[in-house]
Amino acid sequence: MKVAYRVPFVDPRAHYRRLKDEIDDAIHACLSRGDLILRQQLRDFEAHLAQFVGTRYAVGVNSGFHALHFALIACGVGPGDEVITVAHTFVATISAIVHTGATPVLVDVGRDYNMDMDALERAITPRTRAVIPVHLNGRLCDMDRLMEIAGRHRLLIIEDAAQALGGTFRGRGAGSFGVAGCFSHYPFKVLGGFGDGGTLTTSDPEIARMATLLRYNGEDRETGEYHCHGYTALLDNVQAAVLDVKLKHLPAWIEHRRQIADLYREQLAGIPDLALPHFDGVEYRDTYQNYVVRTGQRDALAAFLRQRGVETLVHWPKPVWEHAGLRLGKWHLPKTEAICREVLSLPMSAETTEEQVAYVTNCIREFFRVR
Ligand SMILES: Cc1ncc(COP(=O)(O)O)c(C=O)c1O
Structure with missing residues (x-):
């Protein structure tokens, strides 16, 4: 049954209304000039995104999945290699490894839902070629420890x-530490398009060139030469034009998300069985792609909020290796397993209002019977 939520998880219509004139102009400019494939709008977006992230290059592709997949291929990762990543991630992280023929090695996460660096060290073998840290929910991994471990073991x-x-x-x-950074522009990401999209960032010209070939069936557009068997995986020019418009607003949107997170924090403080996603460390600046709370009563809370017209999501309800069709084998990662039972993502977007937060937090306090 489709529910009309009083507080939707995100509101793509409100998002469009805010930006309508700018977006319509950008799309109109592309369509009226016939700028559909590999035109200036894509080059502009790539230049602006690289500058924003702090890398020399950004290569627009059609998903975060392909950014990951191409980064691995460009690094020469393939059969016989092991790649370490977390199990608590979207399946695409792991599928990108599997599609290269390499073996994914899954490790557990810490309190902040990011890779446990001790678990990473324990999982390293002579076959480990690369590590994929996942900066979940807009919080980076402990990059001091990760860079030190990767450097010592010569891991990409x-x-x-x-x-x-x-x-x-x-x-x-984020995306400027490793040999490559992989971003998704899926509509509900902080920088979302109106369909799938992604970007690979790097400061290595060879990786940028390889990703540029792979996204366009292996073809060098200057010479017409096919250098490898590639994929049809370009970021559409129209998407790039829209993303370029939105990129200018991104710092303000991130600030808004941080303010919404602060409001949640103030209004949900002191509930015994509710852990909030505010973690230590002045070195981190989180963007709150998702605002994830944690409770032993997760399913009951989600049902209660749904009844009250509040839309929530669970990222993710079942450990990835328990999906038999993925054939990932059996893993025992207690923190990941507990998280699957306990996490709940609350409404959070650039359009979330103070009134919505007040309503959601009142409902949550009512559920836990705290005033
Ligand atoms: C952590 C993570 N990795 C990879 C991806 C894959 O991105 P896309 O959906 O653009 O392929 C996503 C997107 O949901 C994600 O959240």
Whole structure:
């Protein structure tokens, strides 16, 4: 049954209404000139995104998945290699590894839902080629420890920054630490298009060139030469034009999300069985792609909020390896398993209002019977 939510998780219609004139102009400019494939709007967006992230290059592709997949291929990762990542991530992180023929090695996460660096160290073998840290919910991994471990073991770092555009660690942007950073522009990401999209960021010209070939069936557009078997995976020019419009607003939207997170924090403080996503560390600047709370009464709370017209989501209700069709084998990662039972993402977007937060937090306090 489709519910008309009083507080939707995100509101794409309100988002469009806010930006209508700018977006319509950008789309109109592309369509009226016939600028559909690999035109200036794509080059402009790539230049602006690279500058925003702090890398030399950005390559627009058609999903975060393909950014990850191309980063791995460009690094020469393939059969016989192991790639370490977390199980508590969107399946695409792991599928990108599987599609190269390499073996995914899954590790557990810490309190902040990001890779446990001790678990990473324990999982390293002579076959480990790369590590994919996932900066979940807009919070970066502990990049000091990760860079130190990866350096000592000569591992490549490919950042899954699909949820962390604009997030920083010691002032440095997500997607600028590793050999490549991978972003998603799925509509409900902080920088979302009107369909699928992604970007690979890197400062390595060879990786940028390889991703540019792979996204266009292996063809060098200057010479017409096919250098490899590639994919049809370009970021559409119209999408790039829209994303370029939105990128200008991104710092303000991130600030808004941080303010909404502060309101949730103030209004949900002191509920015994409710853990909030505010973690230590002045070196981190979180963007709150998702505002994830944690409780042993998750399913009952989600049902209660639904009844009250509040839309929530669960990222993710079942450990990824328990999906038999993925054939990932059996893993025992207690923190990941507990998280699957306990996490709930509350409404959070650039359009979330103070009134909505007040309504949601009142409902939550009512559920827990605290005033
Ligand atoms: C952590 C993470 N990795 C990878 C992806 C894949 O991105 P896309 O959906 O654009 O392929 C996503 C998107 O949901 C994600 O959240």
